[in-house]
Amino acid sequence: MIFSGVPWAVLVPACPFAAAAVLAMVPSWRAGAWINFLACGLCFLLAASLPFQVGIRSDWVLVDRLSAHMALLTAFVAMTTAWFSLTYIRGEIARRRLDRRKLRLYHAMYQAFLGGMLLALLSNNLGVAWVGMETATIAAVLVVGLARTPSSIEASWKFFLICGVGIALALFGTIMLYLAATPAVGAGLAAMSWTRITAAAARCDGRVLNLSFVFLLLGYGTKAGLAPLHSWMPDAHAEGPTPVSAVLAGSILNVALVLILRLRHVLSGNAEAIDPGKPILALGLLSVLFAAFSLWHRRDVKRFFAFSSIEQSGLAAFAFGLGGPGAIFAGVLHMTLHTLAKAAIFQCVGRAAQLRGGQRFSDIGGLVGTDRLLGLTLAAGIVAVAGLPPFGLFASEFLISVETLRHSVWLALPLGIGLVVGGWALMMRLQTLCLGPPGPDVRGGTLPAVQLVPIWLHLAIVLVLGLAMPAAVADWLRALAAGLS
Amino acid sequence: MILPLLAWLVLALLILAIPAPFSQPYVMPAVAGVCGAAAVAVLGFLAFGAEASEIVVPVGLPGASMRLALDGLSGVFLLLLFVSAGACAVYGHGDRESLAFFPLFVAAMALALLAADGFTLLLGFEAMSLASWAAILVHHEEKASRDAALLYVGMAAFSAACLLPALILLSPAGDRIDGLGFAAMRGAAAPEGFRGVLVLVLVVLGAGSKAGLFPMHVWLPLAHPAAPSHFSALMSGAMTKVALYVMIRVLFDLYAAPPPAWWGVPVIALGAASAVLGGLRANLEGDVKAVLAASTIENVGLIAIGIGVALTARGGDLPGLAALALAGALLHAVNHGVFKTLLFLGVGAASHAGGSRAISKLGGLIHRMPVTTGCVLAGGSALAALPPSSGFASEWLLFQSVLAAPRIGGLGLQIVFAVTVALMAVAAALAASAMVRLIGVAFLGRPRTPRGAVADETDRPARAAMLGLAGVSVALGLLPGPMLRLINPALHALTGSDLAERAGLLLVTPTSVALGYCAPAVAMLVGLGFFAALLVLRRLAVRGHVRGPAWANGFAASPAWLPFGDPVTQYGGDSFAQPIRRALGGALMAALEEVDMPAPGETRAGNLAIHLADPAERYLFAPIGRLRRAISSRADAMTFLSIRATLAVMFVALVVLLVVIAWVQA
């Protein structure tokens, strides 16, 4: 057959793209929503097979532990968010923020976004990975601008132009990387394959590698929301529909970080190239500090959590910058847990914003007073993201701190300041959001508990992975980290 | 054998937190039962030699297991924890609002004390902070509670951020993820020079901010009053001790080599500052629970002085003195834990019955709540370090250690000790004054509100809890020797010396010469004197008494429409504080009295407003807050840029990186 020899893994990104095509043609938003969810479910099931296919590394497809892990995570978050979206859009329709035509675009782009990310993760080819990122960006831009309000248009335009420049730079870096690899692996597709380049990293042209590193770091760093390239993130998160914020917050950052991580691995294999860790680490640290201090003055809930995402993404980048199996283990763990926790938070915030009819702190304040369950769930999510026990981010931040201090005492000082200031801001906003008396003109209403089930699932995973990680998962992650350092 | 039992009991506490949110009435009694069982187990462990042991629990840091250990030091603190927690659980049997957090709080503290690796320690430490944070927020509708909780949780984050690096610096480098096991730290070479000093600084800051050491003490008088009483009791009595435990554990056990002698000096200095400032604030606070919280600062300061002296002695290679000082610190930690728990419970009951936490709204409770007042008197006498109470016994040991400390040598150190003695005495006197003020204003005198006049004694379990704690406190005061025997294994492990021959059943001596403090003798003397006086009066003097209006140097009796007398003519909290405020408050607390005196003939009321500012707030927290705001504003300015400016930032970043590359390659 024509597909013989093509691994099953190809289906993982193919599924959302196919779904996107179908959704573009389905006029009913109700059907669309369900198709969206089912497609995500299917995609997740397909992705669930990825860990068993580890080792595939053709010219096009790469299924190693890292890509399988991140793809599975992305698909999972996309699935639960699609479930969340089912009821969320009903509320949006009721509030006339979305209509049927927009929803068609929304669903199609949701799938295209997912497909782009999975493509970027599972592709062994630099060019294809780049195309995946580009697709995801364009899809995200279209969704962020969906509301057509002046502010959403501004946000999406900012998002687009900045990320457009970012991915343009990344393309230049990709071309450079190819150029650097040709002396080692020869011209042709091989020189665009992550695995080949990594294997032959020592013989690549170190100086061109440096150049490509600069462009790829800035290019994908923009997508990862690393300071000072982060300014698109808060606006895009605040203005986009919440399901997209939920996915955007975690997944696209992860994809960009994964690419940076792979690049780091290539450069660290080359003696001639600069140490890739330092710039990554510097950007990561800058992001942590920047975001930690920015958190304090926020009035918009989603923008606030976007800054928190910048901080966490910066922390993961920082860990990757440190290098070594321990730090990469910690970084990947942190990335994973943060994605889950942040998606849970955004889902809560989305619900709360719908209940209260606004997404400012002044709109949502005192959530426990009107919807106890939702308020407590949100509080748990924020506690998780703040890196407090019993949730897993405590463990990952612990590990990152250990690695940091082993690396350098002086690095720990700014990192510690950033984490304390950021965590403090999160707790402050937890108190504003969940506690205290609700405002005088606040709309009440509670949510059926069933809608919170996926959120609880997320938090439960964050809890278990942090404190009682099954040995198999731990071994898996450890092997993953060892493979990258 | 006892360690697995304790681990199971901690697990039981965690499990009890599950039904707790559903307001199950059996939770608190069950918690009390678990705590009681655990206390008995720990007591047995300490009494029978305190053989250290370690177990591995198959949960914890991803890829590693949690390690728990029990030895003499953790045993002492566990004993304190379970005794206080048991009493608090009995006291708080009717609690429904913060039910879930109580077992979690206790379990987290136990976990921190049982931890044998850095991860578990921090996990317990932070979970403990979080549970108590939640308890502070039980009344989250009140802004004061929220503000206190916010400051509290920030300080908790700060303390974790300090402790973690300290533990990492102590642990040997390795590639494995091992959660910073303590055994490895003991085996490793202690970090020296700059890194060693860093360990000291971080531990003092980290543990100190949780314990309430100056200048990180500002949260205590805010946070403790906000929580429900049985929580505040446990926070003050046990939680601050957990922080001190961490300090001792790190400085004496995990830091393997004897540190330089000067290491103790900063600890002593901060301890002395806390003691004086805490004592002073205890005299100035207007909230009864804040008074107790401030007094906790004072006592933590005293304990820190003991730790500092022990540290100095350890560095000066005087294990006997180190053991004496540490014994004082540990004994005071235990004693303070018990009597402060008792006081919080008593004062909590009083403020609940009297309808206010403001010291100047209570009064006259002794008539309606004799048991509570009696228990508070028992606790208060320990707080004021009156012989033969437990507080005196431990402060006596602390004084003895400081009095002996000049042996370590060095004129600078000796002068430090001399000043320390004076400051400790100031603190002790301030504590006595604060106790007189608290009891005299809130419990004695006339009721200041109608509610106070009809206050009801607390319920039976609460009284039982208080009486039990009072009994423990009295026993600790009368028999400090046996308690020191229980502390001995810890002393032996940490300093290489102990008080075995110096802590008798009756007599405690600082040196091996048989001169010392004999609490039973003192108690007997006072008791004999008391009964002799009564007997003589009964024999020689006329019997009976007459009741009449208060004399008050001839002031008229209170009019009929003010059956309790005019409450304003009584000395209130602020008026009692006036002499001390004038003498010390101006210099230390920037006390300012603002008098608004109406001109003669004017009919409006006069007013006296008092402004106080903690130096730590003024000179540390406020500037840091301003700095934070300034940076945040700057960060905002950097974030919310136009597209063009954002692109310019990217462009500059690109150019800079390219220039760096070009430069590196050239």
Add this chain to the structure above:
Amino acid sequence: MIPAFLAALAQVLHVVLMLAMAPLLVGVLRRVKARLLGRAGASVLQPFFEVARLLRKQPVLAHNASFLFRAVPAVAFAATLAAACLVPSFTLGMSLAPVSDLLAIVGLLTVARVSLALGAMDVGTAFGGIGASREMMFSTFAEPAMMLVIFTLALLAGSTNLDFIAGVLREGALGLRVSLGMILVACLAIALAENGRLPVDNPATHLELTMVHEAMVLEYSGRDLALIELTAALKLLLWLTLISSIFFPFGLAIAAAPLQWPLGLAVWVGKVAALALGLALFETAVAKMRVFRVPEFLGVAILLGLLAAVFLFVSTGFAAVT
């Protein structure tokens, strides 16, 4: 067996003498002061008569006086008596000598002070509050001074046991030291403050705004007041004895040698009488100071104590003294 018996006998004698001499001391003091002021003065036995008179009177309790109020005089008396038991007067080595710890003595005096202050607060009058709060403020400054005195003594003798210290000082092994002189002055200042003597407090005043100790006991009457008066007298004697046995330890007998007792007794009476005379002269010469000058007054004592310790460190290089 016999030494233990003698020690116990000395102890009992000591207690009886302390109790008997305390009112006498007050009587003598008043008499001397009266003479110095050119008045005839009452009999030196007047305090005994007063106590006896008060014992015959029923106390008048305020309506809202609690059980605490009634227990306070006995507690204060018991604590002061306990402290008095521990201070060697005419002989060393009494039964309670091993536990005659200076810190315990200070602690017991604090018990007396605190209980009086609580009693003052109990009725809820302004005078009780004013007295109690001022008394506690004074102690805030007196205690550090006292502790520095103890610190210096402990450095010199190597123990805080009063009996032991007095023994060491009596041997004269340490010679005359500047430090000792300094702490003597400090000790005198503390004694003035503790006993409510001029210039800190005026035991004879009943002017509301200036009184401290008298304000605290304003509500007491009848036999309760008798006990309080006795307590105050006992405390004064205790302090004078304390000063005499530390700073003028000559003539102290040994409990095991009863033949020395008479001499010891005579010397003790002489020393206390001399100190009382000095006190009377001093009190006649000075005026009462304002309440908020007292911290300064006691601050000097603190500084002297500190200086004494520092002098000791410098002069001995200290390590040898232990």
Add this chain to the structure above:
Amino acid sequence: MLAPQGFGTFAYDFSHLLGGAALVLSFTLLYQRRLAAVIHIYALQACVVGAAAAWQGFAQNAPHLYVTALIAFGAKGVLIPVALHRIVRRLDIRRQIEPALGIFPTMILGVGLVGLAIAVVLPSTRHVQAQTLAREDLALALSVVLLGMLAMITRRNALLQVVGFLSLENGLMLAAVGIEGMPLVVELSVAVLVLVAFVVFGVFFFRIRERFDSLDVRRLDPISEERR
């Protein structure tokens, strides 16, 4: 076929010439003050890049590069400029460009950037003996990229930013076609075209008229003005 390597060969010189032309056009873009002229220059640059692609296709004997050339000619040289002109008319955008930075400093900066590009690229590729061709071409392409970015940030006009972005992207294509044997060039150029098309479409779609310079927190987050 012609040997692509080495100095002095015709193949090298010609591709060099085309690259140089693109760079000069980039400078012109920086210098130009009229919108219509800017669009024309962009179109010209796209055509030059197309020519470069075609020449490389010929020189490297890589027929697929002709497709790239065709895309460059057709889409970027014709369609996009036409669309931009229409947008200018339709949205009634002011024809005069308002520079945020004076023309002269901009030019100085541009020269500095070219110097930086050469300083970075030339020593970088010293070891790549097989690809001498790529060396200077790459420097030129990087210069075009950097100048494109410079154009984006020195002009206040939103459309000019778009044109700067498009010019930047021309530089990318110049780099991609300049490397011998680079696979997926066609695919990538299509993907880039999609991106570009979306940008242009976005201008129209979002009716971005003049500028978005005021896009900052004060407009997006009105409450934060009254910060505590």
